[in-house]
Amino acid sequence: MKKLTMLLTAFLFSLSANATLITVELNNTDYNVGDVLSANIVISEIELDYTFQKIVGDFEFNLTFDNTIIEFVSAAFGDKLDVDPDPFWASDQSIISSLGRVFLSEISYALDSDLFFAQDGLTSFVLASIDFNVIGTGASFVNLSEVAIGDAYGDDFLAVNAIGQTYSVKNGNSVGVPEPSTVFLMLIAMGFFVIRQKCVKSSH
Numbered sequence: 001m002k003k004l005t006m007l008l009t010a011f012l013f014s015l016s017a018n019a020t021l022i023t024v025e026l027n028n029t030d031y032n033v034g035d036v037l038s039a040n041i042v043i044s045e046i047e048l049d050y051t052f053q054k055i056v057g058d059f060e061f062n063l064t065f066d067n068t069i070i071e072f073v074s075a076a077f078g079d080k081l082d083v084d085p086d087p088f089w090a091s092d093q094s095i096i097s098s099l100g101r102v103f104l105s106e107i108s109y110a111l112d113s114d115l116f117f118a119q120d121g122l123t124s125f126v127l128a129s130i131d132f133n134v135i136g137t138g139a140s141f142v143n144l145s146e147v148a149i150g151d152a153y154g155d156d157f158l159a160v161n162a163i164g165q166t167y168s169v170k171n172g173n174s175v176g177v178p179e180p181s182t183v184f185l186m187l188i189a190m191g192f193f194v195i196r197q198k199c200v201k202s203s204h
Helices: 002-017 112-119 182-203
Strands: 020-026 030-032 036-044 056-065 070-077 091-098 101-108 124-134 138-151 160-163 165-170
Touching (some): 020 138, 020 165, 056 112, 056 124, 070 091, 138 160
Parallel strands (some): 030 165
Antiparallel strands (some): 056 138, 138 165
16 A cells, blocks of 8 residues: 555656646736736646657636736737648637636647647747736736646647746826926026126126
8 A cells, every 4th residue: 555655646746747837927027007918828848758749739728817907908829739731720719708817728720740840849839928908006916727738639738737927016107297308408597698698788
């Protein structure tokens, strides 16, 4: 029994150590109201099939967020699954937004050879990009859930770790009162000087 427990622990550890990583990469970590928050969903540390890196053929995930601070604007998919020369056989892409959540999925219909040439040699690439408008202040996060990755043959990846990202929003962009330019101030000073000189000459 003890040996079985040790074997299971070692197996689970090896899965975790070799898990494919899905991360949220933001264009910034500090924002003002009115800014655009862009989130790239990046895959890296892609698991191996024996000694070869697996080819990604499909994925899906939920991105959850605080809808009192940011609001969903648009999403776009990367260019590593939509690779078939014939647009009809390219990929099936889905974007579903709801309150505080965006669901994205893509299934490639390209041949495994086309996917291989698009992804070969890449240690990481962008699955999708999502833009939000910043509408409120505070500290919050964008998080990934229900992440699933499939290979070029329709088999699920064995282990996937998903990591979200935190951010903070300060007060809205303040519009300051523009200061007079240095040249303008110099012109005023010169005008006063000329007037004073004329006044001095006329008094003599």
